[in-house]
Amino acid sequence: MTYVLRTNQLTKVFMGKEVVSNVNINIRKGEIYGFLGLNGAGKTTIMKMITNLVKPTSGEIEIFGEKLTDTSYHLLGRMGTIIEYPIFYDNLQARENLDIHCEYMGYHNKNAIEEALELVKLSNIKGKAVKDFSLGMRQRLGIARAIVTKPEMLILDEPINGLDPVGIKELRDLFKILSKEYGLTVLLSSHILGEIELIADTIAVIDQGKLIQEVSMEQVRDQKAEYIELVTNDCKKAAYVLSDYASISNLRVIDDHIIRIYDVSIPQSEVVKMLIFNDVVIESITKKNGSLEDYFLTVLKGGEPCLS
Known part of the structure; x- marks a missing residue:
């Protein structure tokens, strides 16, 4: 080389x-x-x-x-x-x-x-x-x-x-x-x-x-995968419901309003149903792909550089 x-x-x-x-x-x-x-x-x-x-x-x-x-x-x-x-x-x-x-x-x-x-x-x-x-x-x-x-x-x-x-x-x-x-x-x-x-x-x-x-960048792209992004007015309650009731462990709280769920094998409709059933207000929920920005911010925060 x-x-x-x-x-x-x-x-x-x-x-x-x-x-x-x-x-x-x-x-x-x-x-x-x-x-x-x-x-x-x-x-x-x-x-x-x-x-x-x-x-x-x-x-x-x-x-x-x-x-x-x-x-x-x-x-x-x-x-x-x-x-x-x-x-x-x-x-x-x-x-x-x-x-x-x-x-x-x-x-x-x-x-x-x-x-x-x-x-x-x-x-x-x-x-x-x-x-x-x-x-x-x-x-x-x-x-x-x-x-x-x-x-x-x-x-x-x-x-x-x-x-x-x-x-x-x-x-x-x-x-x-x-x-x-x-x-x-x-x-x-x-x-x-x-x-x-x-x-x-x-x-x-x-x-x-x-x-x-x-x-x-090939390695970065290989790590990119879909995730579900949830916007809510009560991240703490939403995270509790998702982890405790839906047994979703592969999620990340981004800030006070955004949660990312990296286990996309769970149907989005089931996530919505579980949250509504537990009185969690959903402002939006969308399926997205990881980006270089995600990678960059994760590395800067000292986390493992994983986009999936």
């Missing part, structure tokens, strides 16, 4: 506080690897260490089979990145910005600029300075800059911020094409779990600087 990027006990301390703690990630060639974590979990700091913007306090980073050092410029040249908010020469146009980027990267294929703009749907923007771009257009231009030099790996921090649903789908399709057809490896973070679920091959859950879990 070929790994493009691996970290070994990667750690970063800021002002006496450990913000990244002994993180070991393993990213295979050609896959889309999704970083999941709440704001402040350490995702961006890890990406900055991978791109040499921040130096690790301890641990190692291996990229393309080589250890990353202070002078690994040849390795960094094989990557395209967006870390946090992309910065441009605002008074220049999109093509001019990409031309400058290619110059200082030593990349002289001028056709690549038009190809990159076409891929991110910015080829029809002419005579418009970047300062007049919307947030979504700036994000697209940032991705164009990341891919224009034909890198082997993309590192993208929240790349779909500011995009409308159509733009998000277009970039989702682009990432799939880059990964599956061009063999690019893509590391990306996003707070939109539904998008990660649609494109990622592997996910890593980061919490308070620690890697909680690294797992393939």
